[in-house]
Amino acid sequence: MTKTPQGPIHGWTATQTLAALRARDIGSEELLDAQLKRIADVGGTVNAVVQLDTQTARDTARAADNGQITGPLTGLPMTVKDCFDATGFTTTAGIPDLEHNRPDRDADAIARLKAAGAVIFGKTNVPLAASDHQTDNPIFGLTRNPWDTDRSAGGSSGGSAAALAAGLTPLEIGSDIGGSIRVPAHYCGVYGHKPSYGIVSARGHVPPGPGALTPPPLSVCGPLARSAADLSLAMDVLSGADDPTVRGWRLHLPHAAPDRIDATRVAVWLDGFPLDPAYRAALSEFVEDLEHAGANVDRLDGPPAPVDPDSDLYFRLLFAVIGSGMSDEDVAAFRDATRDLTDHPHAATIGRALRTSFADMGPLLEGQARQICKWHSFFADYDVLLAPVAMGQAFAHQTGDGYGVTPQMRRTLQVGDTALPYIENLLWPGVATVSHLPATVRPLPRTPNGLPAGIQIIGDLYADRTTLAFAELCDRLWGTAPLAPAFRSIKGEA
Known part of the structure; x- marks a missing residue:
């Protein structure tokens, strides 16, 4: 018999909340009211939830309470990133020209959540065009990290992660092309999963432009949550074929690798890209904890064989994708x-990549395919690869210099004693992106410097169940992550 979760409602995981709903210990409308009150009481501190559709959500919650809706997420109030089309909301992606863009259909991923019974009541903030590791745009302003409001919540799913860390929502869906799920999860002390490329439909996501039908290269959509079990639950809902592809294929992900820590083959990679010493020490300490728990750990002396730290393949592909959505005037302005x-x-590499020709794409895609094959050989010897998520922990806000890629080129991040180009925060997350690999981020049990930090659990292509299962095994040993300290009390006082 499932026990009703303890503690305040805003601290429950999605799995715990659903258990309480099924046991009829609480109703969906009651949960919705609790979340809306929570946002009214403390949401302004972080500015994560930037749109609400209260009436539609209330109608859906009442239908769930009356048994008119069924599914694995029945009655669960949740928010979604403001890059997904969802009827009743605008889809802005933080772009002023889209401030009044009101879609008439749901994105495929949103339709799946609704079909599963979710009650979508709000949207969360993003950077301009979902293209930064901090969340700030001219429409809704700056989202602040619940652990330290002077610091970045990450991006581009920064509103998603901040809302989870502050107890404003129990489940979220984000998107990731440059760590946009993983970096916010790492910065805010929550969980995130970047799926294998193509297993979650991105139709109805902006960017690219509203109404686009072509699947965006590199970019994926996936969940953020407060436990690994929540991620798995959401992935079961989100993954699979959608019209029109449903006519031609079905998804069958491989079962998870060993279901015990002491049977899991773990590779650890901490060298090759810049890494803050305090963050590195925390990662190393976690690896030691894994060894004490019986994991079979192999600390790599340098980058895994598929990784060439000097390669610009990821930057060339990433900015070819970004550049395809930029006007000639914008590209010229960037170069100037x-x-x-x-x-x-x-x-120079980025400037050239913004106008990549079709002829140039062929060799890039061939290089990508070869990377994917190399990773498949690597994972013949390992179940998961553990790596940093970014160069360091959440950094102090860098705003006021504009939005988009151009101002990022002049920013720096302090990594240990060295100021490094801001854009190099893409290096650690880019490894899984360029090779289409699944990557799950879970928080470390300890918080170096009083700030959260996560570890990236990377798997072979389509081994999503393995990376998620490993995160769940870690949760059994160390528990799930708490809310940000200032948001743990019932009323949210510091």
């Missing part, structure tokens, strides 16, 4: 604004 950055290690 960065012309003097002759010492920047990536400015």
